[in-house]
Structures are given as structure tokens and as C-alpha cells.
Amino acid sequence: DTEVTQTPKHLVMGMTNKKSLKCEQHMGHRAMYWYKQKAKKPPELMFVYSYEKLSINESVPSRFSPECPNSSLLNLHLHALQPEDSALYLCASSRSGREGIDEQFFGPGTRLTVL
Amino acid sequence: QKEVEQNSGPLSVPEGAIASLNCTYSDRVSQSFFWYRQYSGKSPELIMSIYSNGDKEDGRFTAQLNKASQYVSLLIRDSQPSDSATYLCAVTGASSGGYQKVTFGTGTKLQVIP
Numbered sequence: 479d480t481e482v483t484q485t486p487k488h489l490v491m492g493m494t495n496k497k498s499l500k501c502e503q504h505m506g507h508r509a510m511y512w513y514k515q516k517a518k519k520p521p522e523l524m525f526v527y528s529y530e531k532l533s534i535n536e537s538v539p540s541r542f543s544p545e546c547p548n549s550s551l552l553n554l555h556l557h558a559l560q561p562e563d564s565a566l567y568l569c570a571s572s573r574s575g576r577e578g579i580d581e582q583f584f585g586p587g588t589r590l591t592v593l
Numbered sequence: 594q595k596e597v598e599q600n601s602g603p604l605s606v607p608e609g610a611i612a613s614l615n616c617t618y619s620d621r622v623s624q625s626f627f628w629y630r631q632y633s634g635k636s637p638e639l640i641m642s643i644y645s646n647g648d649k650e651d652g653r654f655t656a657q658l659n660k661a662s663q664y665v666s667l668l669i670r671d672s673q674p675s676d677s678a679t680y681l682c683a684v685t686g687a688s689s690g691g692y693q694k695v696t697f698g699t700g701t702k703l704q705v706i707p
Binding site for chain 1: 629
């Protein structure tokens with residue numbers, strides 16, 4: 479089973495709202511990722527968790543707060559977002575993230591609109 | 594700045610023809626290379642991975658890697674209208690904190706004409 483699930487599929491929020499995006503995988507992968515993708519652009523890495531520890535933060539603004547409760551779950555907490563944060567947010571997972579040969583599998587994404 | 598470059602297209606091929614998608618990368622220490630297919634409004638789907646020089650075939654897809662030329666390509670044989678999508682080339686870079694970051698190219702849009 480190479481499935482990564484994400485909820486919700488769509489999210490519309492105001493700039494003062496607090497919301498969370500959720501991601502789950504049951505492939506036994508130990509690395510999980512958040513990407514942001516704008517229209518006609520490639521995915522842009524935001525965060526990497528490896529063995530439930532934050533390994534990479536690509537200088538993401540603090541209004542995005544990741545959380546990895548366990549090896550299967552990854553959350554992205556959103557607060558005080560800006561309209562320019564509207565994008566497709568993708569979660570991905572890979573076996574370990576350490577060996578450089580890991581294949582990353584993406585979830586279906588959450589389409590976020592900030593009003 | 595480590596880069597992965599692709600022609601944005603669109604690349605138009607007739608149904609049944611071979612589609613050839615190309616990608617160059619700048620980081621000589623790159624070890625792993627991936628091709629993703631992304632339909633409009635959907636998430637990327639991994640279709641091929643390649644790690645050593647030469648060809649790797651999987652069904653209608655063949656990935657080709659030439660590390661000396663820093664070049665990776667994807668051939669799609671017997672192209673079908675359902676292959677119409679954007680194809681993203683992804684390459685791993687140097688290790689940072691035990692993690693090798695994947696860099697994506699901007700993608701090539703493929704159109705298969707019935």
C-alpha cells in the first residue's frame with residue numbers, strides 16, 4: 479500500500495483563523511515532508527521530519543507550525559496566514575530520508591485558499 | 594545555486610509516438626533521480642526512479658541517466674492521451690544534517706494528440 483492520505487481536501491480560511499492540515503501514512507515510512515505548490519510551479523519543500531524529529535525547516539514563516547505526533551501522522555498548524563499563502567499543500571513520505579535513494583510518495587494534497 | 598532544468602513545453606506528440614522528456618542538473622554529487630507525473634490540479638505521482646548510469650525500463654516508460662553529462666531523460670513509448678500531464682524531474686543533492694534534499698525541476702507539459 480503506497481498511500482498517503484491528507485485531510486481536508488479543500489480549506490478556505492480567513493487571515494485570523496487557526497486551522498490544521500493532517501497527513502497520515504501506513505507504509506512504515508520514517509520520513510515525512512510538507513511541500514507547498516503554487517500554480518505552474520514545482521513543489522517547494524517546507525519541512526522534513528525524520529524519525530519523528532524535525533530535520534529540515536526551509537526558513538518557513540512561523541505562521542506555519544509543523545507537528546509529528548507519531549511516525550504515521552504529520553500535522554501542519556496554520557495561523558494568521560496571508561492571501562499569498564494560498565496554494566496546494568502536499569504531504570509526502572519516504573522510507574527514511576537519510577539514504578538519498580528514498581522514493582517520496584505524495585498524498586493528494588490540500589487546496590488552501592486564504593481570504 | 595543547485596538547479597534542475599527542464600524545457601517547460603508544451604511538448605506535443607501524436608498518439609502512438611515516442612515522447613522524449615529531458616532534464617539536466619547542476620549538482621555533480623546527485624545520486625538519485627526521479628520522474629513524477631502530475632495531472633492538472635492533482636498531486637505528483639512517482640513513475641520512475643533511477644540511480645545508476647544507463648537505461649531503466651518499466652512498461653512503456655524508460656528512464657536514461659548519464660551522470661558524466663549530468664543528464665536524465667524519460668521516454669514514453671506508444672504515447673496515449675492519458676499521458677498528457679506535466680512531468681517533473683527530481684534530483685537529490687548534497688547531504689545536509691543526514692538528509693538529502695530533493696530538488697524538483699519546473700516540469701515539462703506533455704500533450705498527446707489523438
